[in-house]
Amino acid sequence: MDLELVRLPNGVRIAIDPMPGLATAALGVWQRVGARWEPAELNGVAHLFEHMAFKGAGTRDARQFAEAIENAGANMNAATGYERTAYYARTVAEQAPFALDLIADILFEPHWAPEDLEKEKGVVAQERGEAFDAPDDRVFELHQSALYKDQPLGRPILGTDEALKNVSVETLINFRAAHMTPERVVISIAGAFDRDAIIDTATRRFGGLSAKPDPEREAARPQTGYASETRKLEQTHLVFSWPSPPSGSDQLYAARLMSEIFGGGMSSRLFQEVRETRGLVYAIDSATDTLEDDGRLSVYAGCSAENAARGRGSGARAVGADGFERSDGG
Numbered sequence: 001m002d003l004e005l006v007r008l009p010n011g012v013r014i015a016i017d018p019m020p021g022l023a024t025a026a027l028g029v030w031q032r033v034g035a036r037w038e039p040a041e042l043n044g045v046a047h048l049f050e051h052m053a054f055k056g057a058g059t060r061d062a063r064q065f066a067e068a069i070e071n072a073g074a075n076m077n078a079a080t081g082y083e084r085t086a087y088y089a090r091t092v093a094e095q096a097p098f099a100l101d102l103i104a105d106i107l108f109e110p111h112w113a114p115e116d117l118e119k120e121k122g123v124v125a126q127e128r129g130e131a132f133d134a135p136d137d138r139v140f141e142l143h144q145s146a147l148y149k150d151q152p153l154g155r156p157i158l159g160t161d162e163a164l165k166n167v168s169v170e171t172l173i174n175f176r177a178a179h180m181t182p183e184r185v186v187i188s189i190a191g192a193f194d195r196d197a198i199i200d201t202a203t204r205r206f207g208g209l210s211a212k213p214d215p216e217r218e219a220a221r222p223q224t225g226y227a228s229e230t231r232k233l234e235q236t237h238l239v240f241s242w243p244s245p246p247s248g249s250d251q252l253y254a255a256r257l258m259s260e261i262f263g264g265g266m267s268s269r270l271f272q273e274v275r276e277t278r279g280l281v282y283a284i285d286s287a288t289d290t291l292e293d294d295g296r297l298s299v300y301a302g303c304s305a306e307n308a309a310r311g312r313g314s315g316a317r318a319v320g321a322d323g324f325e326r327s328d329g330g
Helices: 046-052 062-071 093-108 114-133 135-147 169-179 195-206 253-262 269-277 307-314
Strands: 003-007 013-018 024-031 075-080 087-092 183-192 224-229 236-243 282-289 297-304 326-329
Touching: 003 062, 013 195, 046 062, 046 075, 046 087, 046 114, 046 169, 046 297, 062 075, 062 236, 075 093, 075 169, 087 183, 093 183, 093 195, 114 269, 135 224, 135 236, 183 195, 236 307, 253 269, 253 282, 253 297, 269 282, 297 307
Parallel strands: 013 183, 236 326
Antiparallel strands: 003 013, 024 087, 024 183, 075 087, 224 326, 236 297, 282 297
16 A cells, blocks of 8 residues: 555644554554754753653643553654654554554643653753763764754754753743644654544544744854863764754755765775775764755764774865864865
């Protein structure tokens, strides 16, 4: 069966992909909102909003909500990016409408208690610390800060302790009110499920959303430059990037194919030349990242500080050679 796109009267889209022979379904609600729409003084609010999803919703407290998911043989999670927030589940076929109902509870009937919000700020602080302790994660955050300096896209998705102090339950309510619009919501499901039941559930829970003006966002302004950080580590972690097509471009597919050939695996040119032939790195790969109005082809490498220095003559714009992580915004 072919992929089907259903649009509810208010504009909410439902992408349906039945897959005969399966016994489970993957489904999610994707919302066009993320760190890119945050003011500087509320940096991290989109991610914190998503974290509060599992503090209870509808008629269930946090424990009851978790038990309802698992008793149905499902698992559920959520994720926040710069332009998207996703709430998704994997479930047995007959429980797919129930899983969608639970996600709707998260979005429309959350339990937002001030004491839970303060606890979750602490959890996010620990998540931020974990990311900081992982240099192969930290280097990409540095890269982002250099590439989009002094812009929402250059601020960390996890936010900062200082900014999150400004977030209250009222902040969450206002953030949802500004961004929960039918044009910004896509429901998707693939696998085994009852099509009519999914559409009925989506209509019942999302069909009442009303259109409102689309919040403005700042245009991406990529810049050249670099950011660095020195630590006592065994390796230097490097990221370079170059312009690539944005998410809506017809050239994106060619760019992704090129990235796979260039550095997508062990047979790629990067891996074979830089690791296998020259032995300069332990890890190296390339990837494409897309935004609505910008895109990047990036190369990541992990190597010794000595070998990072040897890479300076290879045509790269900037490489850290003193044992630090450096990201190049070029």
